[in-house]
Amino acid sequence: MSCDPFKLSMMAKIDGELGRDEEAALQAHLAACSPCREELASHQRIKEMTSFLRLRQPEDRDWEQYWSRIHNRLERNLAWIFVSAGAVLLAGFLTFWLLEQFVLSAAVPWALRLGGTLLIAGLLLLFVSVWRERWSLRKTDRYEGIIR
Amino acid sequence: MPEKEIGWDEKGCIEQLQKGNKDALAPLVEFYRKRAYNIALGFVRNPEDALEMSQLAFIKVYRSIRHFDGQRAFFPWFYQILRNTCFNFLQKKKKLKEESLEEADSSGSESLFTISRTPEEDFRIGEQRRLLAEAIQQLKPKEREILLMQHFHQMSYSEIAESLGIPIGTVMSRLYQARSALREYLERHYPSGLKHVM
Structure with a gap:
């Protein structure tokens, strides 16, 4: 009988995830197949060995500050929302004011009006471009399948 | 868990x-x-x-x-x-x-593990653990991920399957591939075989 179907059962056996029926089938196969017995034993040894390894841990003070860092960031996010909303409102008002007082006013020299128009158009274009890039990244940023 | x-x-x-x-x-x-x-x-x-x-x-x-x-x-x-x-x-x-045209991936060379041994354990054991840590880091990302999930994060097969969006059979076959790769690596570095490891 082929050993292949039992390779996966070996994994489940090592990890304590093998059902009673599969266990009986695996034991029957192992009784007759010494290469599989050896393979199972070596996989078990590897699992035992890994239990002695420890993942690198941060300093104790990092754990002490862990929650406060999350809390502070959550608070700051709210602050950033207020700042951004305020900035957008002010920028809108300023643009309107510049248009009214400066660009559309016949009393202002044409070179100054042209400069002001280009500046406002450039800033608007930059804003739209950055916003569109961020939006498309947000929509298309699929992490699945990324291999390092 | x-x-x-x-x-x-x-x-x-x-x-x-x-x-x-x-x-x-x-x-x-x-x-x-x-x-x-x-x-x-x-x-x-x-x-x-x-x-x-x-x-x-x-x-x-x-x-x-x-x-x-x-x-x-x-x-x-x-x-x-x-x-x-x-x-x-x-x-x-x-x-x-x-x-920035930097070629070396510095994060790739950093160790995931701290290798330690008690005073009672001999130098050979420390070396074996270092070798095992090295072997885990050499695994393909998918294999390493599943091995870490099972061995170090104590996740059950169903938790792993749900987290990765794969069937339990695939969890088992990836684990088999990961452990087989570790086994081969260790056997290559311990020509006398795994029986003498630990």
Whole structure:
């Protein structure tokens, strides 16, 4: 009988995830197949060995500050929302004011009006471009399948 | 999966969070922070970055908890958020490196493990552990991820399957491939075979 179907059962056996029926089938196969017995034993040894390894841990003070860092960031996010909303409102008002007082006013020299128009158009274009890039990244940023 | 502590009510915390109670995040963080850090470390390989990514994942949990289906297990959902956060970070880091024409991936050479031995254990054991740590780091990313999930994050097959969106059969076959690769690596470096290891 082929050993292949039992390779996966070996994994489940090592990890304590093998059902009673599969266990009986695996034991029957192992009784007759010494290469599989050896393979199972070596996989078990590897699992035992890994239990002695420890993942690198941060300093104790990092754990002490862990929650406060999350809390502070959550608070700051709210602050950033207020700042951004305020900035957008002010920028809108300023643009309107510049248009009214400066660009559309016949009393202002044409070179100054042209400069002001280009500046406002450039800033608007930059804003739209950055916003569109961020939006498309947000929509298309699929992490699945990324291999390092 | 670690034992649930007395008084710990995950479902209750999640319900409170979904109602907008920010304080309910604290016990969730307290319970999962070490696991979150260890998982992130497996991806980013650097303790500082792993702390940062795990904290960021909790912030994302807070922001998107209203989309979480309370009938499902929380941890696989959280794992996906954390994993995506780490992938996103690595992608940005890689892009930055490419832009600065830096070829060496410094994070790739950092060790995931601290290798220690007690005074009673001989030098040979320390060497074997170092070799095993090296072997784990040589695994393909998919194999390393699943091995870390099972061996170091104590996740069950069903949790792994749900977290990665794969069938349990695939979990087992990936684990088999990972362990076989480790076995081959160790046998190559210990010509006398694994029987003499440990």
